[in-house]
Amino acid sequence: MSRVQSIERAFAVLSALGDGPLGVTVVAERVRLPKSTVARLLAALVAEGAVEQLPGGTDYRIGERLVGLAAGVQPTRSLVAITRPQLVDLALLTGEAAGLSIPDGFTVHYVDQEDSPNPVAVRDWTGVRLPFHVTSAGLVILAHCRNAEVERFLAQPLERFTALTVTDPAVLRERIRRARVDGFAWTRDEFAEGISSVAAAIAGPDGEAIGAIHVHGPSYRFPAADDPGGGQAVADAVVAAAARITASLRRAG
Amino acid sequence: MSRVQSIERAFAVLSALGDGPLGVTVVAERVRLPKSTVARLLAALVAEGAVEQLPGGTDYRIGERLVGLAAGVQPTRSLVAITRPQLVDLALLTGEAAGLSIPDGFTVHYVDQEDSPNPVAVRDWTGVRLPFHVTSAGLVILAHCRNAEVERFLAQPLERFTALTVTDPAVLRERIRRARVDGFAWTRDEFAEGISSVAAAIAGPDGEAIGAIHVHGPSYRFPAADDPGGGQAVADAVVAAAARITASLRRAG
DNA sequence: CGGGACTGTTCCACATCGTGGAACGCGACA
DNA sequence: TGTCGCGTTCCACGATGTGGAACAGTCCCG
Numbered sequence: 209m210s211r212v213q214s215i216e217r218a219f220a221v222l223s224a225l226g227d228g229p230l231g232v233t234v235v236a237e238r239v240r241l242p243k244s245t246v247a248r249l250l251a252a253l254v255a256e257g258a259v260e261q262l263p264g265g266t267d268y269r270i271g272e273r274l275v276g277l278a279a280g281v282q283p284t285r286s287l288v289a290i291t292r293p294q295l296v297d298l299a300l301l302t303g304e305a306a307g308l309s310i311p312d313g314f315t316v317h318y319v320d321q322e323d324s325p326n327p328v329a330v331r332d333w334t335g336v337r338l339p340f341h342v343t344s345a346g347l348v349i350l351a352h353c354r355n356a357e358v359e360r361f362l363a364q365p366l367e368r369f370t371a372l373t374v375t376d377p378a379v380l381r382e383r384i385r386r387a388r389v390d391g392f393a394w395t396r397d398e399f400a401e402g403i404s405s406v407a408a409a410i411a412g413p414d415g416e417a418i419g420a421i422h423v424h425g426p427s428y429r430f431p432a433a434d435d436p437g438g439g440q441a442v443a444d445a446v447v448a449a450a451a452r453i454t455a456s457l458r459r460a461g
Numbered sequence: 462m463s464r465v466q467s468i469e470r471a472f473a474v475l476s477a478l479g480d481g482p483l484g485v486t487v488v489a490e491r492v493r494l495p496k497s498t499v500a501r502l503l504a505a506l507v508a509e510g511a512v513e514q515l516p517g518g519t520d521y522r523i524g525e526r527l528v529g530l531a532a533g534v535q536p537t538r539s540l541v542a543i544t545r546p547q548l549v550d551l552a553l554l555t556g557e558a559a560g561l562s563i564p565d566g567f568t569v570h571y572v573d574q575e576d577s578p579n580p581v582a583v584r585d586w587t588g589v590r591l592p593f594h595v596t597s598a599g600l601v602i603l604a605h606c607r608n609a610e611v612e613r614f615l616a617q618p619l620e621r622f623t624a625l626t627v628t629d630p631a632v633l634r635e636r637i638r639r640a641r642v643d644g645f646a647w648t649r650d651e652f653a654e655g656i657s658s659v660a661a662a663i664a665g666p667d668g669e670a671i672g673a674i675h676v677h678g679p680s681y682r683f684p685a686a687d688d689p690g691g692g693q694a695v696a697d698a699v700v701a702a703a704a705r706i707t708a709s710l711r712r713a714g
Numbered sequence: 715c716g717g718g719a720c721t722g723t724t725c726c727a728c729a730t731c732g733t734g735g736a737a738c739g740c741g742a743c744a
Numbered sequence: 745t746g747t748c749g750c751g752t753t754c755c756a757c758g759a760t761g762t763g764g765a766a767c768a769g770t771c772c773c774g
Contacts, residue, residue: 212505213760214467214732219509219526226530227565228572229587232751242734247752252465256472266751267587270530273472277479277523278531466731467761485722495763500723519722584742 214249217241218258221249222270225259229267287419288320290456291410294449295322295421302442304425305330306449309345311417312337314361316345319419330403330424341380342369342399344392344407345420351387352409352417358384372397392443394433404430406443408450410457418457421450467502470494471511474502475523478512482520540663540672541573543709547702548575548674555695557678558583559702562598564670565590567614569598572672583656583677594633595622595652597645597660598673604640605662605670611637625650645696647686657683659696661703663710671710674703 220239224230230238236246250268253259257273291308298306299322307321318333340346340361350358358381366375374380387393396404405424409417423446424430431439473492477483483491489499503521506512510526544561551559552575560574571586593599593614603611611634619628627633640646649657658677662670676699677683684692 211508212467212471212501214465215471215502215505215509218465218468218471219511222530228570233749243751244734244736244753245732248465248732249468251752252468255464256468258472262587265587274527275531277475278528486720496722497724497763497765498761501761501763504723 217245218249218253221246221253222258222274225268225270229262229265229269231267235268287410287457291419291421291453292320292322294453295320298322298421298423298445298449299324301445302423302425304423304430304442305332306421306423307333307345308419308421309343310419311349314364315339316343316349316420324425326425328426330426338399339367341366341375342373342395343422344395344405344424345422347380347383347393347395348387348391348407348409348420349417350384351393352411352415369399370397370401372401374398390443391447394439394443396430396432397427402427404432406433406439406446408443408447410450411454412457421446421453470498471502471506474499474506475511475527478521478523482515482522484520488521540710544663544672544674544706545573545575547706548573551575551674551676551698551702552577554698555676555678557676557683557695558585559674559676560586560598561672561674562596563672564593564602567617568592569596569602569673577678579678583679591652592620594619594628595626595648596675597648597658597677598675600633600636600640600646600648601644601660601662601673602670603637604646605664605668622652623650623654625654627651643696644700647692647696649683649685650680655680657685659686659692659699661696661700663703664707665710674699674706 217239220241221235224235224238232243232247232250235250236243239246241249250259254261254268254271257271259268260271261268287310288308295306295308303324303326305321305324307318309316309318311317315337317337321332321334323329323332338346340350350361353361362377362380366377366380367373368375374383383393392406392408394404394406403424404427405422407420407422410419410421412418423442431442433439433443470492473494474488477488477491485496485500485503488503489496492499494502503512507514507521507524510524512521513524514521540563541561548559548561556577556579558574558577560571562569562571564570568590570590574585574587576582576585591599593603603614606614615630615633619630619633620626621628627636636646645659645661647657647659656677657680658675660673660675663672663674665671676695684695686692686696
């Protein structure tokens, strides 16, 4: 294992402070170093903003700099980490690619995907952004929005991606209504010919959609909504996985 | 300004990564250090978990350790920030020190205190951990626990701190029952001779106690529970402050 | 297919930097 | 007033971190 002694020691000091504010002597005891060494490390960490002294006292605590460094990284990373095992299970269960997206303005932003075990599959969309109306994830996210927000989306010109893309606001309202009832939404050949999908939303603490998971695949073998061959079973699996993710987030919160 | 060169450099590297994943060469350019130096710093940060390499790639990004260090601090820091004005008010209102503690296993961990305006006062306990049964805060936190949890606590040997420390499980159960009814708990000379206190719990979203606030002072002048001279008024003030804190947390959540 | 360019990684001679024991100043307490 | 324990500072010393150089691997272009 590579090591820089001072960095190792600095992190030992930071970990000691992770439990709450402490003085030099207590930190020295915990990390088993002389007080002078600990004092110097603390002073260096204070200079970096990683540690700060309590006002009017001599105890030290974790500083804003660490919060700042961690802050840019946290939210999506947690969601991806919590969601990943569910995507793996879904891909195996359905034989199709399973993905995660988060809302970003009026688009969905694909942030993770577990590929299909099938040799014939839809490519990885991670990193791509697509408007709500052409994706199953977008429709279920809209289903979790307030009507005013839905109307704001529908008020703008909606791009037609294929001959089958739905851009009529009245038809979209009806699909959003159904997604609210069903808990999932389907699309077929609307973003691109030959690609179908079904999605369910991941709910935040106030019921808002913080993301959605979907399964998608080539239309020639992907079940349709009304397919007696298994469409409902795929939708149920996606809804169940989304519910497990929502529950995990609440426990983690 | 105190400095440990390796710590300065490590934080420069972390800041470079704060914008998103980067390779060794780009980090070296940004922090103006040789690649071998940056490679060694990155390896040390990887060893600490503060940085990680992207799976299958060579770019580095901020790691979970920083998120963990920052996360451990944020909830308590928020709680401390929200609670502080209430502690200041309580100290002025009662003339005694007011403090905040959070549960930490079967102990209370004192994380903040507003000192008494009185020249004769109990010292600052911030940073100290004490078992539940010797503190008023511990008793109200237990009162917010499920019975199974209370029994787990009572099943262990309980340390006697003074001649007046209650260690009889039956007596403690009765006190916890009363705390559930009253919404507060008193202690007198049980942790240390000459110190009395009264506490109320701060409730989390599911009703569990995420912390407790207390007022404490020297027993010779601190009101007792049944003191016609004002015990109930002090308890009421602590309960009211705890309720305001709980409400603020719900609004902030 | 081979060479060049660029990356990340590793090595090691060297001297700079971090170490830690000791001492000091300060505040609290009996 | 003296003692204790804290946090802070000093400095001789040697252990550790440095950074130039070389290497291995990958990608791109002719």
